[in-house]
Amino acid sequence: MEDITVEELKERLDNNEEFPFVDVREEWEYEEDNLGALNIPLGQLAASLEELEEYKDQELVVHCRSGARSANAKKFLETKGYTKVRNVLGGIMAYRELEEE
Numbered sequence: 001m002e003d004i005t006v007e008e009l010k011e012r013l014d015n016n017e018e019f020p021f022v023d024v025r026e027e028w029e030y031e032e033d034n035l036g037a038l039n040i041p042l043g044q045l046a047a048s049l050e051e052l053e054e055y056k057d058q059e060l061v062v063h064c065r066s067g068a069r070s071a072n073a074k075k076f077l078e079t080k081g082y083t084k085v086r087n088v089l090g091g092i093m094a095y096r097e098l099e100e101e
Contacts (some may be wrong), residue, residue, distance in 0.1 A: 003074075003085040004061055006095045009035075017029040022062045024073045025092075029065065033092065037061075042069045045076060057084055063088035063095075 006058055012019065012037065023037040030039040040048045052060065060082060062069040067090050074085045
């Protein structure tokens with residue numbers, strides 16, 4: 001599935017849209033700054049799949065600091081049968097830059 005831009009994500013969050021949204025950064029990173037997503041660090045993703053099971057056939061948005069870890073999370077989830085995973089391009093860094101414009 002096609003990745004998602006920070007502009008599209010911001011619009012959806014501003015409109016209070018409800019969608020499965022996962023932050024794969026470490027807990028300390030999440031505590032410093034987050035967008036309200038469910039925090040499942042990349043290293044714990046395999047052990048936490050049952051938390052995401054209900055979203056297997058739905059759009060599932062994943063993000064991290066820059067988009068690299070969430071790209072790996074997307075690949076991993078796709079191998080587990082998740083067909084509509086979208087990575088936030090540029091991650092939370094790009095999202096915060098967009099807010100400053």
